[in-house]
Amino acid sequence: MSLLELKDVSMLYNGKVPALQHVNLSVEKGDWLAIMGPSGSGKTTLMNIIGCMDHATSGHVILDGVDISEVSNDGLTQLRRDKIGIVFQQFHLIPYLTAVENIMAAQYYHSMPDKKEALEALDRVGLADRADHLPSQLSGGEQQRVCIARALINYPVLILADEPTGNLDEKNQQLVMKIFHELHEEGHTILTVTHSAEVGAEAERRVIIEHGHMREAES
Template identity: 65%
Template sequence: MSIVQMKEVCKHYGNVKALDQISLDIKKGEWVSVMGPSGSGKSTFLNMVGCMDQPTSGSIWIDGTEISRLTARELTEVRRDKIGLVFQQFHLIPYLTAVENVMLAQYYHSIPDEKEALESLERVGLKERAYHLPSQLSGGEQQRVCIARALINYPAIILADEPTGNLDGTNEKIVIELFKELHKQGHTIIMVTHSPAVGKLAQRQLQLVHGKLSQLTLQAV
């Protein structure tokens, strides 16, 4: 069953074709990496799937919802309900504790629940750091708080943008092992990355070059 479908998707900025006739299906529970050089269209692809922008032409479905012509408010609702976002820049509120940062995502979705937020932090191995401020956490710990925040509303898709880009080798390994475990649990993961080593961990690699989908590499499951 497909959870993301794109049919002949184009995104133009003036004369620049950021995405050019992209068609693909991503199945529920699949781990896909999106790779390519700078300027290849990775960020634009992420914005399309993450309901942060709309295509110039073509159609996109996210978990059964056709999003290509939704209003900004409707896109926000789909993103809130179906997408868990993990960024390279952690985007944690500096004066809120780890558990409060996780609860903030609940606030925009339903009702903040500290018990649920603590359980989400426990999933990423950070329950004992729940009441620490971001400045009191390592980079790897901050990224794990971001993952807990992304998971709190049980999203259909985890969309990760260079999630190991700001981490040292030790913390990169911890975060990657966490993504592996999330995939084993059945989560759909779409990960934008520059790292060939990280990209190879996915079941499929999407290679973008000048806005075109140039290659789909199948990996062993």
């Protein structure tokens, strides 16, 4: 069984505006897939559905054996907390918490904060020496690496990265993509949502969304 499977998924806004049309997709455990397309193509809608932030209008989305199309909104929140680690373009770090405290906050909503484990997560992304710094004291690249550590802290089955290098300069983009390569080599399943051909090329597989329709990218 695939880790993630979408079967004939469509999404209509206001009951009539199509955002996704009959999307089918299978993602195996350990895959690194880039979902690519221009602004307005349906990428964000697809990410919200896969990330348990929204229900599709029709079709089925099966994540780790659970048909999330049939789960309540409260159930989606629990699935997102238990199964998915999300890396946001805008970071979404809590400004008055330090780097390590931001990671511990994610632990709190899942189980129990563990500072030692949170520090180890920061060390994994090369930020052990920045643990006690506030987000405002970190560069954009450092904030994104904190986000990656936060996404990993609850051992998700799927890492979902939304334009993970969109706010970074070239040097920090390379640092972040290096971490994704390391995670992929360790066996993590990664979905990268991006409009960047350069970022998409880093993945082992690419799909294109255009006007709500999905197709495999040419290799």
